[in-house]
Amino acid sequence: MRVVVTGGAGFIGANLVRALLTRPEVDQVRVVDNLSTGSKANLAGTGAVLLEGSILEPALLDEAFTGADAVVHLAAPPSVPRSVADPLASHHANATGTLEVLEAARRAGGLYVAAASSSSVYGANRELPKRETMRTAPMSPYAVSKLATEAYLAAFHHCYGLGVLPLRFFNVFGPLQPAGHAYAAVVPAFLDAALAGRPLTVHGYGGQSRDFTYVGAVTQVIAEAVVRRVVHALGHPVEVAHTEPRPGDVRDSQADDSRLRALFPDIRPVPLREGLERTAEWFRTL
Incomplete structure (x- = not known):
């Protein structure tokens, strides 16, 4: 089994690469990362294959996804304050980037896509504890872009039958x-x-x-x-x-x-x- 991890040289991604490679079912892990927040050092000794570049590059995604079985989409600038300072960059990386990943997964034959969302999507909703069925109320561009990530996954599932799993992370x-x-x-x-x-x-x-x-x-x-x-x-x-x-x-x-x-x-x-x-x-x- 071959798995692609976008953002795989980052914090969560590099930990995931190690976890995947302990599984006997996983033969290879490919990482797509532009190293803007990740590091090659995080992958040292793992045996993962690094394809350096942006998820906004369709040709790179096509290369990475060829022959793969599943994609874990983690690539994103992980910061609410960063998105407040530069909302366009947050949108391009998170919302448009997710769309590019999903389109590439579809071109590759309909790969299964698990993707990182965030507890920030609940935003101004003060009810606790948070549940998946709860109203979302984003308070930052980052949260909006993560909600768009979820919506794109749902849309690609309903329109194209793509297997998807959005996960709302809570302060990893x-x-x-x-x-x-x-x-x-x-x-x-x-x-x-x-x-x-x-x-x-x-x-x-x-x-x-x-x-x-x-x-x-x-x-x-x-x-x-x-x-x-x-x-x-x-x-x-x-x-x-x-x-x-x-x-x-x-x-x-x-x-x-x-x-x-x-x-x-x-x-x-x-x-x-x-x-x-x-x-x-x-x-x-x-």
């Missing part, structure tokens, strides 16, 4: 997630600062709530589908520095994962503390 964290840039996610940003003795930057007064998902659990679910807390983690107190809230951020996020558990009953969720401890251990090796 873990090894290989970069910390040293303006749009770093909260867990790597906190761990990086805490291990270096710097204050933790909190946007707003700190009353926000989030569900966090360890990347190992995410990759288990994706691989199965395709083939069938900071202080406690570090063991010492850390200083917190509050700043103004970020535009486009939602106040609270909590998932009802009962449908996911029903679909993948053998996947063991990774407790937050355990995931943070594994991630902190990885950061200490940097």
Whole structure:
């Protein structure tokens, strides 16, 4: 079995590549990545085949998808603030990019496509916990583009019979997630600062709530589908520095994962503390 992972040199993608290649059913994993946020180093030693370039290049996608059995579409600039700063780039990469991937999957004979969406699509809907049937209310260009990703997958399923699986990720964290840039996610940003003795930057007064998902659990679910807390983690107190809230951020996020558990009953969720401890251990090796 051959699987293509778009964005496979990125954080989630590179972890997924490793998970897929442990499966005896998977003979080859091809990665399509323009390395704008990913890195060749993330794929070192995996044996994955890297096709460097953009998902907006149909010829590259055709090359990658030829002879493949399934596609996991993860390529996207993963940041709400980045989309607020440059909404057109977010749209092109996420919405148009998804359309290009789906068209290429169709040209390749109708490949199965699993794709990353985001809990950000719930946006201004304050009801908790979040469920798949809940009203979406995007608050940022990123969230809009991810909702478009879902809609395109549904449309290609209904119009062309394409097998699809949209997955709404809730704040994925873990090894290989970069910390040293303006749009770093909260867990790597906190761990990086805490291990270096710097204050933790909190946007707003700190009353926000989030569900966090360890990347190992995410990759288990994706691989199965395709083939069938900071202080406690570090063991010492850390200083917190509050700043103004970020535009486009939602106040609270909590998932009802009962449908996911029903679909993948053998996947063991990774407790937050355990995931943070594994991630902190990885950061200490940097």
